[in-house]
Amino acid sequence: MNKHNIQLDHKGRLRHFLTIEGLKRELLTDILDTAESFTSVTERTVKKVPLLRGKTIVNLFFEASTRTRTTFELAAKRLSADVLNINASISATTKGETLLDTLHNLEAMHCDMFVIRHPNSGAAHFIAQHAAPHVSIINAGDGSHAHPTQAMLDMFTIRRHKGAFHKLCVAIVGDVLHSRVARSQIHALSTLGVREIRVIAPRTLVPAAAETLGVHVYHDLREGLRDVDVVIMLRLQYERMRGASLPSEHEYYQLFGLTEDKLALARPDAIIMHPGPINRGVEIDSAVADGPRSVILQQVAHGTAVRMAIMSRAMQHEGAASAGEAPS
Amino acid sequence: MNKHNIQLDHKGRLRHFLTIEGLKRELLTDILDTAESFTSVTERTVKKVPLLRGKTIVNLFFEASTRTRTTFELAAKRLSADVLNINASISATTKGETLLDTLHNLEAMHCDMFVIRHPNSGAAHFIAQHAAPHVSIINAGDGSHAHPTQAMLDMFTIRRHKGAFHKLCVAIVGDVLHSRVARSQIHALSTLGVREIRVIAPRTLVPAAAETLGVHVYHDLREGLRDVDVVIMLRLQYERMRGASLPSEHEYYQLFGLTEDKLALARPDAIIMHPGPINRGVEIDSAVADGPRSVILQQVAHGTAVRMAIMSRAMQHEGAASAGEAPS
Amino acid sequence: MNKHNIQLDHKGRLRHFLTIEGLKRELLTDILDTAESFTSVTERTVKKVPLLRGKTIVNLFFEASTRTRTTFELAAKRLSADVLNINASISATTKGETLLDTLHNLEAMHCDMFVIRHPNSGAAHFIAQHAAPHVSIINAGDGSHAHPTQAMLDMFTIRRHKGAFHKLCVAIVGDVLHSRVARSQIHALSTLGVREIRVIAPRTLVPAAAETLGVHVYHDLREGLRDVDVVIMLRLQYERMRGASLPSEHEYYQLFGLTEDKLALARPDAIIMHPGPINRGVEIDSAVADGPRSVILQQVAHGTAVRMAIMSRAMQHEGAASAGEAPS
Numbered sequence: 001m002n003k004h005n006i007q008l009d010h011k012g013r014l015r016h017f018l019t020i021e022g023l024k025r026e027l028l029t030d031i032l033d034t035a036e037s038f039t040s041v042t043e044r045t046v047k048k049v050p051l052l053r054g055k056t057i058v059n060l061f062f063e064a065s066t067r068t069r070t071t072f073e074l075a076a077k078r079l080s081a082d083v084l085n086i087n088a089s090i091s092a093t094t095k096g097e098t099l100l101d102t103l104h105n106l107e108a109m110h111c112d113m114f115v116i117r118h119p120n121s122g123a124a125h126f127i128a129q130h131a132a133p134h135v136s137i138i139n140a141g142d143g144s145h146a147h148p149t150q151a152m153l154d155m156f157t158i159r160r161h162k163g164a165f166h167k168l169c170v171a172i173v174g175d176v177l178h179s180r181v182a183r184s185q186i187h188a189l190s191t192l193g194v195r196e197i198r199v200i201a202p203r204t205l206v207p208a209a210a211e212t213l214g215v216h217v218y219h220d221l222r223e224g225l226r227d228v229d230v231v232i233m234l235r236l237q238y239e240r241m242r243g244a245s246l247p248s249e250h251e252y253y254q255l256f257g258l259t260e261d262k263l264a265l266a267r268p269d270a271i272i273m274h275p276g277p278i279n280r281g282v283e284i285d286s287a288v289a290d291g292p293r294s295v296i297l298q299q300v301a302h303g304t305a306v307r308m309a310i311m312s313r314a315m316q317h318e319g320a321a322s323a324g325e326a327p328s
Numbered sequence: 329m330n331k332h333n334i335q336l337d338h339k340g341r342l343r344h345f346l347t348i349e350g351l352k353r354e355l356l357t358d359i360l361d362t363a364e365s366f367t368s369v370t371e372r373t374v375k376k377v378p379l380l381r382g383k384t385i386v387n388l389f390f391e392a393s394t395r396t397r398t399t400f401e402l403a404a405k406r407l408s409a410d411v412l413n414i415n416a417s418i419s420a421t422t423k424g425e426t427l428l429d430t431l432h433n434l435e436a437m438h439c440d441m442f443v444i445r446h447p448n449s450g451a452a453h454f455i456a457q458h459a460a461p462h463v464s465i466i467n468a469g470d471g472s473h474a475h476p477t478q479a480m481l482d483m484f485t486i487r488r489h490k491g492a493f494h495k496l497c498v499a500i501v502g503d504v505l506h507s508r509v510a511r512s513q514i515h516a517l518s519t520l521g522v523r524e525i526r527v528i529a530p531r532t533l534v535p536a537a538a539e540t541l542g543v544h545v546y547h548d549l550r551e552g553l554r555d556v557d558v559v560i561m562l563r564l565q566y567e568r569m570r571g572a573s574l575p576s577e578h579e580y581y582q583l584f585g586l587t588e589d590k591l592a593l594a595r596p597d598a599i600i601m602h603p604g605p606i607n608r609g610v611e612i613d614s615a616v617a618d619g620p621r622s623v624i625l626q627q628v629a630h631g632t633a634v635r636m637a638i639m640s641r642a643m644q645h646e647g648a649a650s651a652g653e654a655p656s
Numbered sequence: 657m658n659k660h661n662i663q664l665d666h667k668g669r670l671r672h673f674l675t676i677e678g679l680k681r682e683l684l685t686d687i688l689d690t691a692e693s694f695t696s697v698t699e700r701t702v703k704k705v706p707l708l709r710g711k712t713i714v715n716l717f718f719e720a721s722t723r724t725r726t727t728f729e730l731a732a733k734r735l736s737a738d739v740l741n742i743n744a745s746i747s748a749t750t751k752g753e754t755l756l757d758t759l760h761n762l763e764a765m766h767c768d769m770f771v772i773r774h775p776n777s778g779a780a781h782f783i784a785q786h787a788a789p790h791v792s793i794i795n796a797g798d799g800s801h802a803h804p805t806q807a808m809l810d811m812f813t814i815r816r817h818k819g820a821f822h823k824l825c826v827a828i829v830g831d832v833l834h835s836r837v838a839r840s841q842i843h844a845l846s847t848l849g850v851r852e853i854r855v856i857a858p859r860t861l862v863p864a865a866a867e868t869l870g871v872h873v874y875h876d877l878r879e880g881l882r883d884v885d886v887v888i889m890l891r892l893q894y895e896r897m898r899g900a901s902l903p904s905e906h907e908y909y910q911l912f913g914l915t916e917d918k919l920a921l922a923r924p925d926a927i928i929m930h931p932g933p934i935n936r937g938v939e940i941d942s943a944v945a946d947g948p949r950s951v952i953l954q955q956v957a958h959g960t961a962v963r964m965a966i967m968s969r970a971m972q973h974e975g976a977a978s979a980g981e982a983p984s
Contacts, residue, residue: 045383046382047384048410055701066415070434070437073412074410082704084730087722109726109957280426298436300436301436301438370765375712394742398765402712402740405738625760628764629764632766
């Protein structure tokens with residue numbers, strides 16, 4: 001990797017967290033280990049640590065998502081940072097200001113970190129390329145490109161339940177083609193060295209480059225679930241169905257909805273994951289979602305600790321340490 | 329009371345605050361006494377106490393109310409808690425997530441208390457029935473059922489001005505049928521042992537069970553106000569008027585609007601209360617609302633201290649004390 | 657000045673900050689000096705001072721402006737105050753509550769400072785006239801009347817770059833007629849004693865009383881820019897153009913848009929300012945806005961320190977110092 005990775009500072013430390021692609025296994029493992037230490041913080045009576053006291057973190061959301069915004073707000077507050085929530089679609093940009101003007105204005109106010117959610121793939125990268133030296137960018141989901149913090153909390157959940165990655169066979173089920181979550185999960189699983197990654201999806205919802213990513217593609221759920229250790233269900237995005245790329249919701253459930261009888265084909269100790277929010281009776285049966293092998297709520301629980309780990313790690317980059325980078 | 333009250337933990341301490349009904353006089357009095365101590369906090373220069381530092385309180389509002397949300401947010405911040413504001417009607421539920429999925433997700437994030445506002449009667453109870461052991465639920469108004477924190481700040485205001493409850497005659501005036509505030513006030517006044525509770529309302533706006541609640545019903549304002557110590561005006565809900573259950577706004581004011589000449593029939597030292605926001609010239613004349621006997625703004629002022637008392641008491645329940653109740 | 661200035665307490669200290677008009681040079685200079693000391697705070701790693709800990713500051717916005725709200729929220733948080741954001745247009749007032757009822761309710765909750773944004777000129781004054789003794793009002797923009805905190809951060813930026821005011825010639829360019837920013841800037845520049853203030857605008861966009869304010873009016877941009885030290889561009893408000901008081905956007909740019917060739921007429925070390933958000937290619941060319949003489953982002957950077965200075969000064973007034981002013 002001669003080309004410098006924009007996500008790292010010159011000493012190779014994390015600065016931005018935009019995508020799993022290009023990050024080394026050691027760095028991912030360090031995040032998981034750091035998250036482990038924060039897990040106890042979120043469970044004790046006083047759930048705060050003073051790590052980011054006096055820092056300002058901006059949730060800059062160009063796409064409404066109370067759920068995702070809440071997880072980042074909680075993580076930031078538990079690190080003792082000040083948090084600003086900006087719903088950008090209904091504010092500055094309506095006055096014709098450009099995306100970069102919005103960024104540079106908030107930088108000038110000495111904000112330290114921007115958590116970006118944007119409907120366009122690549123938006124977080126674009127912002128990171130133009131960010132001031134003291135600023136860190138966290139990608140909270142950009143178009144159908146990446147959702148790396150979600151992938152990391154999924155890895156954390158898998159490691160907690162299954163231990164070493166190299167023995168595992170993991171299946172990702174659903175609309176992989178449009179899923180930023182799936183894309184980030186595949187990169188993370190691959191970097192962490194799982195034995196086998198499977199993608200189970202209708203022919204129309206598999207990315208063209210799937211095989212080159214080193215995954216095995218299945219179009220039959222029963223076949224694909226055979227002997228897997230981890231089943232990751234994806235959320236069916238209703239808005240994608242309008243493109244006629246999918247049969248009816250009912251037919252989808254028949255073919256790709258996870259039910260107890262289909263799950264019987266996986267390993268007996270397989271765990272079931274889902275990034276949420278779940279569509280009960282569409283991609284997953286309630287009996288499975290709420291059943292003993294579901295770790296869906298644990299994913300949510302781990303999300304806070306994992307995001308605390310990523311945010312605190314990113315705030316230790318070179319530029320952040322020295323003050324006075326902003327215009328004066 | 330053999331049946332266990334869901335609002336109390338196994339040692340009889342407050343855990344949820346859903347309704348006044350079923351709570352004992354000692355518990356209500358303890359809340360009022362605790363609020364008394366917080367009154368000085370809200371009046372000093374640094375208005376914070378560290379009681380709930382590191383706790384996360386979620387304002388989960390399924391019905392927009394900046395006013396009510398603000399009072400709870402202030403109370404929580406003055407207890408040093410972290411606060412998340414979630415307007416649920418425009419977030420998770422639009423993605424088809426169920427109410428319980430929303431609850432369980434926030435619980436998994438180790439939130440400690442949920443302040444619930446919901447248009448459906450019974451929503452706060454429903455949520456409390458399904459809440460994790462470490463979680464407390466506060467009802468901030470559910471349909472036409474209950475608004476217990478409002479009733480408690482009303483009791484606090486009455487006690488501050490009138491002392492002992494057992495000597496008092498209290499009149500509640502207006503649309504009692506649809507009022508969650510009135511329902512909670514009647515239970516609180518009754519539990520605290522006032523001498524007489526009167527309900528003054530048009531025939532169409534008196535609940536069928538009024539008499540069984542131990543109240544005296546009047547349909548004439550002048551008659552009902554005679555010799556009362558406390559007059560509680562209710563807000564006229566315009567949305568209710570469309571049901572043709574009421575005459576015109578003007579006619580309502582003639583019959584049930586509180587004016588100085590009607591007020592002359594009450595005791596000379598009677599106080600006037602209103603939960604706000606007031607409709608000037610509809611249920612109350614401005615001269616009365618802003619007059620010397622009005623304690624309407626004092627109700628607001630006491631609201632912070634009373635909510636601090638309820639929130640801090642509820643956070644001392646059994647499950648809250650021990651950490652690690654959440655999924656891991 | 658025999659008539660008491662509502663902005664000052666009885667000892668002449670700042671209490672409200674509503675308009676620059678009527679404030680003495682010493683007071684403005686004191687604010688600039690205080691802001692100087694806060695500049696270092698916003699640039700260090702822990703950007704907080706405990707000056708307003710335990711105080712509650714309410715952003716009460718009757719006009720949506722994420723940008724302005726954000727700057728005040730940041731300033732308040734860096735002073736360690738608690739902040740409530742209230743978008744008043746979509747809350748209390750929709751229930752028919754009057755503006756003063758909203759004010760008095762928030763006062764009763766022991767809020768200490770209100771930052772008011774309102775579409776009507778004079779709204780902040782009106783609120784200040786009715787505010788309780790313990791409360792301070794900051795005008796964050798009222799109609800086309802005043803935007804005094806913006807003017808002060810502009811003065812701060814000018815002083816940082818140009819030193820003494822008395823030598824300077826400052827030009828304000830654009831829709832001065834409708835600009836609350838321009839009005840406050842003219843009062844500030846005049847009070848601080850600049851040598852010359854110029855207004856450069858189409859005939860239809862110059863206030864009738866311009867000459868009486870002591871400014872020189874130009875209708876030709878090239879002529880007006882000659883030898884100026886500071887160029888302040890105003891934002892073109894599209895909504896004003898509908899009134900047919902302006903030619904097309906393109907024609908406006910030809911005549912009054914700031915380009916490098918027109919700027920060549922100003923002094924070689926002239927600085928370019930703009931309150932933001934900028935309309936690129938309408939009132940200013942991108943080459944100028946992003947060029948070496950632009951201090952537009954520094955204005956934003958200084959905004960936090962200047963607002964911290966104004967807020968902390970206003971909280972030292974007589975009523976604020978003593979507790980217990982609120983109803984009890």
